[in-house]
Amino acid sequence: MKMIDAHIHLDHYKDEEINSLMGGSSQIEILVSVSFDLESCKRNLYLSRRFSRVKPAFGFHPEQPLPTGEDLNELLVWMEKHREEMFAIGEVGLPYYQRLDQKVSKQDYCQYMKLLESFILKAKIWEKPIVLHAVYDDAPIVCDLLEKHSVRKAHFHWFKGDDKTVERMAGKGYFISVTPDVVYEEEIQQLVRRYPLEQMMVETDGPWPFGGPFQGQMTNPNMMMESIKMIAKLKKRSNDEVAGILIRNTKFFYNLT
Template sequence: MIPRIIDSHSHFHFPAYDQDRQEIFLRMQETQTWTVTVGTNATTSQKAIEAANQYPGVFACVGYHPNSFTSSYEDPDEPRDTDPYSVQVLTSIATSSSRIVALGETGLDYYRMDEGLNVEEGKRRQASAFLDHIQVGQKLDLPIVIHCREAFDDLIRMLAEEKAKGAEIRGVIHCFTGSWELAQKLLDLGLYLSFTGIVTFKPRASDDPEQHIHRVIERMPLDRMMIETDAPWLAPEPYRGKRNEPSYVIHVAEQIAKLRNTSVDEICQATTQNAIRFFRLDRFVE
């Protein structure tokens, strides 16, 4: 059965849900919600695979977050790896289950780098791993889920260079919050854009309306849009500030429908079909 709605990016396997994961899953079933649960290193990617193997309608995305290479900060939800990164380890993880539908979240993040780390060295490490994900994705015919923060100029340059070499990159920018000008550059590269509960937050008085994320939602082609929770973070209104979960993605769809002056069903149907096409989930539809 085709789900009503797909949360294209969550962390359903994180410890934040260890006490009530079954209840979270039951709410997903009640709302006909599927989710792609996303790893951030080898350890969390393995947990994502385990969750995808256990729960129907849950699929795994595996890979290394760019902060894995430049930050020693450790989130309680993201235990660090004990073994070093290598492209061989990435490939091994990515071929370990039929429930793996993408690589990531990979990309560039210049926001958080360890004090004392040479910035150019940090950028080099992240870029090298990002290219690894692109190349492994090409080899295994898997799309890439891209995280980018304060690094879009370099990201766009790298993607354009790879495409110029003949790479066919199937990618989505997760948690997009940029301007329409930036969105156009990413769409021109053939990427999808995915939106979180941030779209339900009221604009600040100081925000430039023309640069606001709402303008992107109003203007962008619907066939390149996906929606997500990034759970357990970024809960939409009316749950802002609380723990997020995949079934809350409907609130993202409702806000997008309002901004585009269309029905919630149209947004659900379009973004669900986009996610099915992007992640090739049709093989899991009964």
């Protein structure tokens, strides 16, 4: 089975780990490496130039302090300069976990929304897919912004949310991606049962660590094999059929050849 990791932070791995991953299984056809900030973008661009399997996405991860106006402008100028090598805008979104830990004020949250909206507008202007960090009660807000600007090519990575939002996202044609926690998390299994397979991808979000049978292991794209098997079981389809659909979905979403 060929696989595509639709969302990985390859730049967050150590050099020796990257060399091991890239020299490993030929089953991993492509890795979409998302960015955290400008330095992360530069690192991912370098990795994409070094390894043809790496396709970079550029953006600013929301689970960190807001950028200054100067820093944001520098990032957007850099993204504009390198947009021909950029396969998507991401990872961008809203700071759900920071807000949960009471690290974001209401005023700051409004600024995060404006920041996200600026990236959504760039996705529309540059005609790029957008990769979103938007879970639970942040997701409807992000849907509102996408609809406001008529942006449809949206990927909600590692999505978690209520049934109403799931139905809304599926109806709008938005994509989700599933991590290896589908193997042991009932919440994610329920999402897979409900969401259209034709709008689904698999990812690792590496180097984020996983539990269950992956406890204590370095997150490796090969773990997606177990994700695919579980998705196939939940959808009552064969492993090969599901693997083929997922890889076609990912190539379509990211305009990969």
